Amino acid sequence: MLVEEIMKEKVITLSPEDTIEAALKLLQEHHIRHIPITNDKNKVVGIVSDRDIRDASPSIFEKETIHEELKNPIYSIMTAPVTTVHPLDFVEEIASIFYEQEIACVPVTRDDMLVGIITEKDMLYTLIQLTGTHVQSSQIEIKVINKPGILPQVTQVFGKRKVNISSVLIYPYKPDPRYKIIVVRIQTMNPLSTIEDLKSEGYEVLWPKMPGIPS
Template sequence: MFVHRSMTPRVITIGKEASLLEAKDLMRNKNIRHLPVVDEQQKLIGIITDRDIRGAMPLENVRLPDFCKKMEVASQLKVGDVMTPDPITIGPHDTIEDALLMFEQKKVGAFPVIDAEGRLKGIISVRDILRAFTNVLGIGQPGTLLCILVEEKVGQLKKIVDAITEEGISFGSVLVARYWDENKRAVFPYLLTNNVVRVKQKLKALGFELLDPMEWYIDQLPRHERDG
């Protein structure tokens, strides 16, 4: 669950003296949107994004009478002029949950990963986190998702796991989510099988409620609660 396992280790960087056009070409050629800016010792000194570049060379310039002059100015800009100095970073031994929460708070698309000495070790983007959680959900493998509503009390999950295990079914993942009713939890077992008829009957016989799929929530907290 550590950042260094999910990050891109061979990170493409640029120096602060490089021109904006160079940075722009590099991003386009490598199909990336974030370039960490490093000094000669590979120490991180900033980050420049495709958005920073767009901001410095706005397309609206085309409509202005002094377009050529503006482009000339823009083409003389250096990475150091528009980069974000001292960007928000993350450590290789921070976890992907840390990264997830930071992405939510900081509203940026990628964090450079630096070690204790400030050396750049990699970069982790929202896309890396998405991939990690796709794997966590297990949805890359063939299977069937159930949604079971349970009372919020100790031992419920064991009963569910036991019932599923008795049917000889393997788990791809199990997700437990909060439900609008505080006293209940929604349990989402992802089962690596096509054959869920009997296990559904069994769970119902044990008194569990199987939620109508159209009422499923993985993300069901009221908005203000999430944002607050």
């Protein structure tokens, strides 16, 4: 899946000279948490978060009605330089950027110009779609030998049963690197017959644990 498939194209921005007060109003009006800061060529030069704005804003316990801090330009608190991604980057690779850099938003640029934005909420929803948990389905976890060609061998069992596969994930089997776990989500609420097929082919099903059926 590509970034351009999940990014929001309508992005609310500010210029570096806009005030902190203007940023605060935009966050409240549009219920957003991040605002890219762009120059007159639509190039991203910084970014501010709701936390940046809160830290720069006067305390709610102060009774003063006029706060000079809010008149300061946004460039005085923005984060720069900014990590950006391209519309043709893979979403799966962008997820690692969120994790490694501990950020919650990345602007999307093409030819150095802002064309979209992705937030951690967008990433979470995409993960839900990729795993197939947004549709009614059952999950089956199969322990297999870590060797080339094992995935088509396993999915062949599902093909014979003519069940619709929503998603397939693969992760290491930590106790023994010679094995891995294939997680298959199928569109049925009764996976018993498929589990029996897998076991009859010699595969070890780790989940679900079906009463009365040996692993």
